[in-house]
Amino acid sequence: DAGVTQSPTHLIKTRGQQVTLRCSPKSGHDTVSWYQQALGQGPQFIFQYYEEEERQRGNFPDRFSGHQFPNYSSELNVNALLLGDSALYLCASTVLNEQFFGPGTRLTVL
């Protein structure tokens, strides 16, 4: 059984650009959460998707948006990138009060 997968592994963008990150949850998991982990910090909750709807959102601007597809996979979109958006973006799928994390996508904004 494949775990949570994320793509791409690494990404380099310049300020002002847009980026899309992708996540496939563990088989049978219908809930996906996204986190931003800046260097030297703990992950910060961005939002969570369930049944293709955003169920809960953290303290992130509207530049951060997402989507969940019928197969439960999810995308995280970030518009108008800032230098401060450089971070490891983690996706987690959830079942029975336990979250399973993917390896993350390392985004560097130059």
Add this chain to the structure above:
Amino acid sequence: AQSVTQLGSHVSVSEGALVLLRCNYSSSVPPYLFWYVQYPNQGLQLLLKYTSAATLVKGINGFEAEFKKSETSFHLTKPSAHMSDAAEYFCAAGTGGFKTIFGAGTRLFVKA
């Protein structure tokens, strides 16, 4: 506001020594508490979780944590450190399936 505080950004122990990583949570934090480990360039792996069933929780790799409501603490321990335990450790709190709040992390160094 809900918060999780990890005391000590870095902890260094000798191989074979006791590992103690400290975590305190705000009293308004939801009932589930977790410890995760993160190895370089990897995602988070769940070590253990507290869900109110028992105050002493045993996890993987010999780690355990004790929930103390009176002290609002959930410290992580391991009797004997191994070189492979060197990693970043995160304490977290949440409702399990919803928003999870993480501490800033503690980097554990293990000396030979």
